[in-house]
Amino acid sequence: MNNLQQNYHEVCAKIADAVQAAAREPRSVHLVAVGKTFPAADIRALYAEGQRDFGENYIQEWSAKAKELADCREIVWHIIGQVQSNKTRLVAESAHWVHTIDRLKTAQRLSSQRPDTMPPLQVCIEVNIAAEANKHGVPPDEAVALACEVAKLPKLQVRGLMCVAEADAGEDALRRQFETMRQLLADLQAAGIAADVLSMGMSADMALAVECGATHVRIGSAIFGKRDYAV
């Protein structure tokens, strides 16, 4: 086994341990392998190991990789970065999920550009959970209202909420952020939206996120290694 495969299986085991420790259902947490800055060949290698959910941040980079990997028919592509207006069509025409909806305008474009022959795009509302100035996402108290508007769009299906927790927060602060997300999902459900997804937890905080109810953890560096943005 090479490093990539080994890392991958270690991450799978770590998630499984966290799921068990939290007394949750074995298949209740999905691993989204985040391949930004890494080549299509790495994704292909994980696909061969059985991984199907892949996350990408940069639309252009993703689109090139998706073309290279067109023969991997079962790949599920999760867009986890910002979608600029001039990129919505690419996303609408070939992604399966967008985790980062924080403006109604973007959602409207995605819905109108989603081909009728495709199933609805699965979307999450991104929440700026720690109100950080440099982060995307709606403030927590606006998440339910935006979700209800997005839910009216015909070719999008609101699945839940996503956040990137504060990078240097201690465990207590992180736990509060994740618990707030869990509460917001309950609020969303109470508002009549059949949402079931909490996309939260990255390499550094996946176990805590699982403990707090994450259904999708987005893991990059723990699988692929350290990113080099210079290349």
Ligand SMILES: *Cc1c(COP(=O)(O)O)cnc(C)c1O
């Ligand atoms: C890069 C990225 C990840 C993965 O981060 P790691 O710390 O490498 O696991 C997850 N979510 C988002 C939104 C990202 O941009």
